[in-house]
Amino acid sequence: MIGASLRRGIKTLASRKIYIVMMVIVPLVSAFFFLNLMNEGLPLKVPSGMVDLDRSSMSRSVARNLRATELIEISGEYDNFNDALDKVRGGEIFGFFYIPRDFQKDALAGRTPTLSYYSNMTVFVPGTLSFKGFKTIAVTTMGGVVKTTLVSAGIGDDTAGSLLQPVVVQDHPMGNPWTNYSIYLSNSFIPCTLALLVMLVTAFSICHEIKTGSSVQWVATAGGRMWIALIGKLLPQTAVFSAVGIAMQGILYGFLHFPLNNHPMHIITAMILLVIACQAFAVGVCEIVPNLRLSLSICSLTGILSFSIAAFSFPVPQMYGAVGIFSYIVPIRYYFLIYIDQALNGIPIYFSRYYYAALLGFLLLPAVGLNRLKRHALNPVYVP
Amino acid sequence: MKITTWFKSLFEVWRREFRLVFTDAGVMLFFFALPLVYPLVYTIIYNPEIVTDIPIVVVDHARTSDSRQLARMFDDTQSIKVASYAADLEEARRAMREKKCYGILEIPSDYSKRLGNGDQAVVAFYDEMSLLLRYRAFMSAMTDIQLELGQQITMQRVSTGGLLTSDLAANGMPVKNEAFFLGDPTQGFASFIMPGIVVLILQQSMILGIAMLAGNAAERRRRNRGYDPLAVDASPVVTVLGRTLCYVIIYLPMSYYILTMVPAIFALPHVGSAADYMPFIFAMLVASAMLGQSIAVFITERETSMLVIVFTSVFFLFLSGLTWPRYAMNPFWTAVADCIPATWGVEGIIRILANGADISEVSRYYVNEWILAAIYFVTAVILARFLSPRLAKTTPPAKNA
Numbered sequence: 041m042i043g044a045s046l047r048r049g050i051k052t053l054a055s056r057k058i059y060i061v062m063m064v065i066v067p068l069v070s071a072f073f074f075l076n077l078m079n080e081g082l083p084l085k086v087p088s089g090m091v092d093l094d095r096s097s098m099s100r101s102v103a104r105n106l107r108a109t110e111l112i113e114i115s116g117e118y119d120n121f122n123d124a125l126d127k128v129r130g131g132e133i134f135g136f137f138y139i140p141r142d143f144q145k146d147a148l149a150g151r152t153p154t155l156s157y158y159s160n161m162t163v164f165v166p167g168t169l170s171f172k173g174f175k176t177i178a179v180t181t182m183g184g185v186v187k188t189t190l191v192s193a194g195i196g197d198d199t200a201g202s203l204l205q206p207v208v209v210q211d212h213p214m215g216n217p218w219t220n221y222s223i224y225l226s227n228s229f230i231p232c233t234l235a236l237l238v239m240l241v242t243a244f245s246i247c248h249e250i251k252t253g254s255s256v257q258w259v260a261t262a263g264g265r266m267w268i269a270l271i272g273k274l275l276p277q278t279a280v281f282s283a284v285g286i287a288m289q290g291i292l293y294g295f296l297h298f299p300l301n302n303h304p305m306h307i308i309t310a311m312i313l314l315v316i317a318c319q320a321f322a323v324g325v326c327e328i329v330p331n332l333r334l335s336l337s338i339c340s341l342t343g344i345l346s347f348s349i350a351a352f353s354f355p356v357p358q359m360y361g362a363v364g365i366f367s368y369i370v371p372i373r374y375y376f377l378i379y380i381d382q383a384l385n386g387i388p389i390y391f392s393r394y395y396y397a398a399l400l401g402f403l404l405l406p407a408v409g410l411n412r413l414k415r416h417a418l419n420p421v422y423v424p
Numbered sequence: 425m426k427i428t429t430w431f432k433s434l435f436e437v438w439r440r441e442f443r444l445v446f447t448d449a450g451v452m453l454f455f456f457a458l459p460l461v462y463p464l465v466y467t468i469i470y471n472p473e474i475v476t477d478i479p480i481v482v483v484d485h486a487r488t489s490d491s492r493q494l495a496r497m498f499d500d501t502q503s504i505k506v507a508s509y510a511a512d513l514e515e516a517r518r519a520m521r522e523k524k525c526y527g528i529l530e531i532p533s534d535y536s537k538r539l540g541n542g543d544q545a546v547v548a549f550y551d552e553m554s555l556l557l558r559y560r561a562f563m564s565a566m567t568d569i570q571l572e573l574g575q576q577i578t579m580q581r582v583s584t585g586g587l588l589t590s591d592l593a594a595n596g597m598p599v600k601n602e603a604f605f606l607g608d609p610t611q612g613f614a615s616f617i618m619p620g621i622v623v624l625i626l627q628q629s630m631i632l633g634i635a636m637l638a639g640n641a642a643e644r645r646r647r648n649r650g651y652d653p654l655a656v657d658a659s660p661v662v663t664v665l666g667r668t669l670c671y672v673i674i675y676l677p678m679s680y681y682i683l684t685m686v687p688a689i690f691a692l693p694h695v696g697s698a699a700d701y702m703p704f705i706f707a708m709l710v711a712s713a714m715l716g717q718s719i720a721v722f723i724t725e726r727e728t729s730m731l732v733i734v735f736t737s738v739f740f741l742f743l744s745g746l747t748w749p750r751y752a753m754n755p756f757w758t759a760v761a762d763c764i765p766a767t768w769g770v771e772g773i774i775r776i777l778a779n780g781a782d783i784s785e786v787s788r789y790y791v792n793e794w795i796l797a798a799i800y801f802v803t804a805v806i807l808a809r810f811l812s813p814r815l816a817k818t819t820p821p822a823k824n825a
Binding site: 237 | 598602693728
């Protein structure tokens with residue numbers, strides 16, 4: 041019976057193009073998309089502007105420094121503040137550096153002129169990078185002026201250095217010392233896309249049977265036992281999705297050498313569990329609403345919301361408590377936590393035990409409504 | 425005379441499409457529930473805006489008043505909270521593994537000694553790198569502390585050392601620097617992501633709805649041997665225009681809600697004027713409606729539309745340049761992004777809403793939007809006429825059955 045069910049499951053997969061497209065082509069294309077798009081790792085050379093009203097030797101040296109940093113690229117020099125702001129509004133530059141009139145004169149005369157810099161935080165990443173670039177230059181310039189003053193007052197070069205920066209905080213970004221954005225985004229968005237597709241395909245394959253009425257035959261092939269019918273249908277999909285998922289990991293960790301600081305089996309296991317958990321989640325949805333359109337809607341809804349609620353960018357402890365708990369109802373959250381522990385930080389698997397258990401726990405979900413699903417499968421009514 | 429019949433059939437198409445929309449719960453879900461609810465849900469997720477009080481653990485090898493002051497300075501920042509002290513790095517690391525902290529500050533034993541000698545003291549900070557926002561918060565806190573401490577100690581040293589009592593001690597640094605954040609001055613996450621996301625929601629929900637309508641029509645035709653009893657007999661041009669009219673009329677109030685009311689509810693950046701963003705979004709809605717109708721020709725089943733369209737939202741989000749800026753994309757992906765109405769929609773709307781640009785300042789995006797609308801109008805008409813014979817069969821078959 042289980043053999044017949046499996047054969048039927050495989051046959052269904054081969055029967056329609058949409059399965060190959062959604063299970064193999066789309067996930068692999070999406071992996072290629074993210075990795076190719078963010079190939080550079082950091083979007084350096086942020087288009088930026090400069091307004092130099094001083095035109096002195098000091099302001100020119102600031103300009104030279106600005107041009108030399110890799111973070112920003114001075115793509116335009118403007119005559120006044122408003123021109124530069126217009127370019128920011130028009131989206132041509134993401135920020136600008138402003139040197140006031142008589143900057144050099146005031147600095148040397150001790151009248152404390154102000155260097156200001158404007159970053160457009162409307163677009164987060166370039167805004168942040170331009171801010172970082174501007175700030176570095178501003179601080180260096182400031183230091184340079186102080187140093188000149190000190191040295192001219194008769195203090196040695198070395199002493200002047202430690203006088204300027206008495207405390208240095210040395211930053212150690214663990215696991216991602218390059219602060220590579222692709223490591224942040226690809227490691228979460230690629231598996232989350234796969235999770236979305238697993239849920240969609242699972243719901244589609246189950247409820248499509250009910251829509252077309254072939255579900256009667258589906259259950260009959262399994263000898264009337266719903267769980268065998270489900271295994272027969274879903275196990276072939278598990279195999280395909282897991283293979284695709286592991287291939288993605290192969291690209292990430294094997295080919296591109298993204299941080300994988302623990303045994304590869306830890307993250308591979310997590311991927312297989314993620315696929316199964318997502319299938320179980322979708323089966324649960326189908327049991328509650330055994331209707332093709334509604335179950336697909338719910339799976340799309342949760343799948344798309346997962347990208348936000350699973351907290352790939354905004355941390356759960358910062359969310360409202362009543363919102364943050366929803367983070368833990370989507371399987372991808374646990375995969376993401378395992379990835380952080382096992383791949384990025386490479387800590388002992390002991391610390392991730394609950395996450396693996398939670399992914400397994402999703403398997404209990406379908407047990408609840410098996411009979412309900414069977415009833416609907418045996419009396420298929422299509423409600424559009 | 426001809427022109428009146430033309431308008432009459434346009435009106436006919438529009439009225440029929442309106443009825444089809446309002447009699448289908450599935451389409452209504454996409455056209456109304458999605459744009460109404462999604463912006464609220466997303467904003468509620470991100471509404472805390474900034475990351476504050478991230479727990480860190482301090483490993484203080486110096487145990488002096490200076491080192492305690494340094495730890496206090498970390499604790500005083502908005503983004504960092506000193507959760508506890510650890511005896512050594514190993515203990516701190518354990519706390520990090522148990523997710524009790526996301527950063528470790530290690531102060532060396534010679535910290536005070538070096539400060540007292542007028543040397544440079546180096547402290548180490550270890551960041552847990554799983555989330556970009558946390559790292560960012562740590563970085564900015566660190567730079568601020570470094571600067572503040574530097575100024576304090578330098579001034580102290582300069583004055584106690586009897587050097588240059590005049591300028592430096594009195595005025596602090598001879599040059600000041602000041603950072604200004606445009607658009608999203610508090611650097612909040614919801615304020616950054618929402619103005620862009622809502623544009624994507626408008627485009628995607630509209631295309632989903634259009635695809636579902638097309639799936640319905642295809643299923644009706646299958647049941648009626650190629651004849652759709654609910655289709656209006658009109659030329660492809662009139663059909664495309666009439667339907668676009670229907671979708672845009674539904675979506676204009678939705679857009680007003682999304683671009684005016686939602687930002688007001690959550691106090692998101694909103695310095696633009698409706699006279700600028702409404703015409704802009706109108707262009708994007710027209711382009712999206714045309715794109716949706718071009719895609720819809722290929723939809724043969726009510727539900728497959730969802731399967732095929734839902735996941736594209738993630739791609740479109742990235743292609744819009746909101747998360748990964750457009751200047752850093754390679755020419756291929758830039759070209760792909762150029763073809764999507766939401767790309768220009770996001771670029772334009774965020775600058776109108778958050779930066780207060782007027783429509784002339786984002787005119788290049790606005791023009792691109794209309795170019796896309798024109799291109800997709802042509803493709804929709806051509807596809808409807810040539811590639812889809814089923815769609816053309818709107819005349820009833822001979823009554824022989």
